[in-house]
Amino acid sequence: MLPLFDKIKENVLESQVKKSIFRVGIPNTDRKRVLIMLGNVFLHLHPTKVRTSGVKLRYTWCAGGLSFFLFLVLTLTGVLLMFYYRPTVDLAYTDMVDIREQVPFGIMRELHRWSAHAMVIMVMLHMFRVFMTGSYKPPREFNWVIGVILLVLTFLLSFTGYLLPWDQLAIWAITVGSNMAKATPFLGAGGPGAEFLQLNGVPLIHAGDDARFLLIGAKELGGITLNRFYVLHCILIPLVAIIFMAVHFWRIRKDGGISGPM
Amino acid sequence: MDTIIHWLKEVINYFSYPSWSFSMFAICFISALFIRRIWTRQGLVLFLLAVTLGGWAALKDENFNTTLLKPDNAPIFLMVYGFGICLFVAMMQAHNNDRRMEQKLPPAEKETSDQKTWVWPDLVYIELLCMILCTVGLVVWSLTVRAPLEEPANPGNTPNPSKAPWYFLGLQELLVYFDPWCAGVVMPSIIVIGLMAIPYIDVNPKGNGYYCFKDRRLAILTFMTGFFIMWNFLIPIGTVLRGPGWNFFGPFEKWTPHKVVALTNVNLSEYVWVRWLYPMGNWLHLNWMSGGLPVTDNTLSLHNLWQVFKKEFLGIGFLVFWFLYLPGAMARGWLRGFYEKLGFGRYSVAIFLFLTMALVPLKMYGRWLANLKYIVDTPWIKF
Numbered sequence: 331m332l333p334l335f336d337k338i339k340e341n342v343l344e345s346q347v348k349k350s351i352f353r354v355g356i357p358n359t360d361r362k363r364v365l366i367m368l369g370n371v372f373l374h375l376h377p378t379k380v381r382t383s384g385v386k387l388r389y390t391w392c393a394g395g396l397s398f399f400l401f402l403v404l405t406l407t408g409v410l411l412m413f414y415y416r417p418t419v420d421l422a423y424t425d426m427v428d429i430r431e432q433v434p435f436g437i438m439r440e441l442h443r444w445s446a447h448a449m450v451i452m453v454m455l456h457m458f459r460v461f462m463t464g465s466y467k468p469p470r471e472f473n474w475v476i477g478v479i480l481l482v483l484t485f486l487l488s489f490t491g492y493l494l495p496w497d498q499l500a501i502w503a504i505t506v507g508s509n510m511a512k513a514t515p516f517l518g519a520g521g522p523g524a525e526f527l528q529l530n531g532v533p534l535i536h537a538g539d540d541a542r543f544l545l546i547g548a549k550e551l552g553g554i555t556l557n558r559f560y561v562l563h564c565i566l567i568p569l570v571a572i573i574f575m576a577v578h579f580w581r582i583r584k585d586g587g588i589s590g591p592m
Numbered sequence: 593m594d595t596i597i598h599w600l601k602e603v604i605n606y607f608s609y610p611s612w613s614f615s616m617f618a619i620c621f622i623s624a625l626f627i628r629r630i631w632t633r634q635g636l637v638l639f640l641l642a643v644t645l646g647g648w649a650a651l652k653d654e655n656f657n658t659t660l661l662k663p664d665n666a667p668i669f670l671m672v673y674g675f676g677i678c679l680f681v682a683m684m685q686a687h688n689n690d691r692r693m694e695q696k697l698p699p700a701e702k703e704t705s706d707q708k709t710w711v712w713p714d715l716v717y718i719e720l721l722c723m724i725l726c727t728v729g730l731v732v733w734s735l736t737v738r739a740p741l742e743e744p745a746n747p748g749n750t751p752n753p754s755k756a757p758w759y760f761l762g763l764q765e766l767l768v769y770f771d772p773w774c775a776g777v778v779m780p781s782i783i784v785i786g787l788m789a790i791p792y793i794d795v796n797p798k799g800n801g802y803y804c805f806k807d808r809r810l811a812i813l814t815f816m817t818g819f820f821i822m823w824n825f826l827i828p829i830g831t832v833l834r835g836p837g838w839n840f841f842g843p844f845e846k847w848t849p850h851k852v853v854a855l856t857n858v859n860l861s862e863y864v865w866v867r868w869l870y871p872m873g874n875w876l877h878l879n880w881m882s883g884g885l886p887v888t889d890n891t892l893s894l895h896n897l898w899q900v901f902k903k904e905f906l907g908i909g910f911l912v913f914w915f916l917y918l919p920g921a922m923a924r925g926w927l928r929g930f931y932e933k934l935g936f937g938r939y940s941v942a943i944f945l946f947l948t949m950a951l952v953p954l955k956m957y958g959r960w961l962a963n964l965k966y967i968v969d970t971p972w973i974k975f
Contacts (some may be wrong), residue, residue, distance in 0.1 A: 334598040353820050363712045376711045378893040382704035385715050389680055389701065392722040399723050405731065414732035423744045430741060440734030448668035448730065450759050455678050461790075464799035465810065471791035474654065478787045485759060493758050499664060501745040510776030521773045522973035525890075551747065590705035591698065 375579055377587060384588030389463070393456035397484075398575065400449040404487075408564065415494070417560035419553040422496035443485040446488050453484045464506070465589035473581040476574055483571045490563035493556060501551050508551070511542040520543060601653065605842025608833055610765075611960035613954075623806070625716075625816065628691075631683040639676055655846045658831055659831035667758055668831055675824060683804035686812075699802040752836040752849055761830030762823050768838065769956050770975050777951070783818075786945040790815075793942040795933055817947060822852025837864045860907045861885060890971035900970050907968035911975075914951065919943040 342348060343355075354366040367378045383389060415425045429439050438536035457477060460466055493504045516523040517540060524535040537549050547554035582588070605611060625628050650656050660668070670693055685699030689699040709715065758766050766775035784866045798807040804814055835847035858867075865885045873881025886903040889896055901908065923931035923939060931939045 346749070356823040357712050360710070365708050366712050373716065376715065379708040380715060382709045383701040384705075385709050385718065387706075387718065387722075388685065391678060391681065392719065393678075394718055396722055396726055399726060403727070417772065419745075428739055430738075437731070437734040441730055442741045443739040444666065444733050444737070445730055447758075448670065448726075451667060451670055451674050453707070455674060457787075458675075458678060458819060459682070460684065460802055461819075462812070463942055465799060465801060465805075466791040467794070467800040468791075474791050475788045478784060481787075482784055488759070489757060495741055496745045497740075498742040498745060498749070498751055499740055501747065502751055503757050506754050506756040507760060510772055513772035514777045515773050518773070518777070521777070525972070583890055591702045591802045592800065 343554050344441045350510065364381055378585065381588055383589045390588065391455065391459050393452055393459050393471070397449060397452045397456050397463075400445050400452055401571070401575070402556055403445045404442060405568070407445065410438050412564060417494065417556050419496065419556060422494065422556060426495045445485075446491060450484055450488050453481050457481060463589060470581075470585045470589065473578060473585055476578045476581065480571065480578060483567055483574065487563065487567050487571065490559045492568065493559045494563065496556060504555075505541050505551060508546050511545050512540065514541040601842075601844040605844055606650060609840055610829055610833070611867075613829070614821075614825065616946070617825050618817075618953075621816070621821060622813065625683065625813070626680070628687045631680060633684075634845055635974070636677065636680040639680065641678065642675075642769045643672060648842065653844045656832075656843045659835075659841075659843070659847065664741070664758065665831060666737055668828055668937045671824070671827070675820070678918065679750050679820070682803060683805070683864060686805040687915070689802055690806040699804065704761075705801070753834060753838055755834075756792070758827060761834075762826035762842070764838075765826045765830040765834065766952070769952075769959050773973075774975060781825075782948055786818075786949070789945060793934070793945070795938075814946065822952065857959070859966045859969045860964060861903045861966075861969055862912075862964075864906045865903065888971060895907040904968050904970060907966070907975075910967060914947055915944065918947060919948045 351592065354362050354370050357363045357368045364378045367373050367376060411429065414429050424435060426439070429436060439541045446592070460474065460477065489504075489507060493500045512518045512520045516527060517535060519535055519537045519540040521541075521543070527534040537543065541548065545558075546548070547558045607616070617646060619821075629635070651660065654974050689701075692699060711926055713764070761776055763780060766779065769775070770779070772811075773908055789830065793810045794808075796808055796811060798804070799811075810820070832843060835841040835845075835851070836849040837851065839853050841847055841851070862885065869881045871882075873879070873883070886899045888899045919940065922943065927943075930942075934942060953966065966974045
């Protein structure tokens with residue numbers, strides 16, 4: 331048996347197929363540890379070596395990494411949910427009920443929702459950690475700014491997703507939120523200063539063209555709002571977030587890797 | 593025993609009112625940051641025990657149970673534990689490093705920061721473990737707690753209270769004290785801009801890349817005030833203590849839509865013209881003083897602008913004092929060193945953000961202590 335086992339092992343580990351995918355093999359030498367980091371598109375996000383102090387969990391809490399991981403979980407579960415969810419006033423809620431009731435042991439929606447809440451918390455924790463270690467100080471100032479943008483995008487992602495179940499919780503939470511846009515100074519129909527923006531007595535800012543209208547696509551929450559939030563939630567904001575994440579991660583490397591005392 | 597518990601609940605209900613709970617939390621939190629004995633492992637264990645046992649005991653109460661266990665409140669638990677534990681982890685290391693630096697030792701991070709570790713296997717395995725633990729946590733959470741799904745959307749049936757998603761409830765809570773343009777638009781924008789400005793305002797080179805407290809007190813206290821006392825404390829307040837009509841309900845109080853709260857809020861201008869100047873004018877026989885509130889409309893005529901200014905002179909004067917006089921006075925006074933380090937431009941931005949942030953609790957106290965409604969109430973903008 332043993333020679334056969336060795337033979338199989340050799341065939342698997344030394345095969346052309348395996349070598350064409352994993353060029354380095356088991357990284358048991360320093361040279362291979364460098365090569366595996368450089369030769370893998372996902373791993374090469376990292377350098378080959380990092381400050382020992384920065385690896386420690388009590389320093390980073392892995393908060394940034396977990397924020398990104400939660401984003402990936404949300405992307406995966408979100409895509410799966412998109413197979414079953416149709417963003418129309420008639421179907422959205424019934425699709426939700428179907429996802430909930432018709433799938434045995436189905437937890438995709440639970441995973442998506444709880445991951446979303448966890449991501450909001452994790453991103454805030456990451457910001458807190460970066461503040462407490464003073465990691466926003468030179469040369470990492472700009473990456474902190476990118477991070478704040480990512481925090482806002484996280485809130486927007488969660489906020490736009492909140493409407494999609496089209497239940498009472500959803501539409502009233504979004505009503506409360508989007509009513510704020512009505513109060514935008516100058517650009518909201520109910521906001522201070524809007525009355526001054528008029529042409530020959532015709533108001534330029536009214537309920538049909540103000541900031542709230544831009545957000546929800548109508549004067550009242552409705553099908554077009556659902557569609558708008560769906561596109562924002564599934565396409566536009568994730569795309570923007572991915573671009574900012576790319577810059578964020580790249581800048582970590584360019585600004586000297588994980589922070590540490592000089 | 594039952595009477596004691598009942599009495600205890602009444603006391604907690606009473607002191608949960610934002611004016612009390614906010615003040616007590618702010619004072620306890622800020623002073624706790626300075627006390628080293630708190631930020632130890634024992635402290636963390638005690639904190640977790642207190643939260644868990646306290647929460648468990650409180651959940652025995654029917655009203656608190658229904659309020660707290662509403663479908664979408666699950667993140668509140670994660671928030672309390674997550675932020676609590678992380679605060680301890682951060683402050684433990686900060687005080688530890690402070691202690692080391694007092695003994696002329698470098699911060700603990702320095703001991704290994706000059707060494708390098710292979711990313712494979714040391715870092716990638718830590719990341720893998722974190723991902724696995726996170727996944728396990730999420731799966732367990734998803735299996736045990738169902739995602740909320742209420743009745744189908746019905747635009748004709750407004751739930752009372754209507755609440756924004758939980759992470760915006762701090763801002764919604766501020767709607768009690770500020771108009772929507774302020775609490776809903778301007779303040780969030782200023783928060784975002786202020787966060788972005790932090791690296792350019794904080795020019796203190798110390799504390800870069802390690803935990804510390806002593807060398808960065810002003811920065812950390814400012815951030816913690818905004819992050820914990822205002823943003824993170826007001827979220828549970830808005831979640832648990834605000835019921836129908838956005839009225840205040842103690843944690844053990846039943847949410848009833850019939851609770852009537854007298855609206856007795858008064859503008860600053862009314863204090864000035866009606867409550868102070870009117871009796872004084874009568875007494876001194878001065879007609880301009882005892883005329884009551886100056887009459888205004890919303891035209892932009894010079895006369896009306898003067899009337900508005902006259903009516904609101906104290907509020908406008910206060911804002912001028914706050915944003916124009918104070919920065920200069922502080923730059924010459926106790927913030928002189930800060931001003932010289934930052935220069936005029938950065939100092940102006942920093943002090944504007946700082947004073948704006950301070951204005952939020954200031955107006956909240958105005959409401960609690962004097963039923964203050966608006967500091968400045970013009971026909972066009974109310975603050």
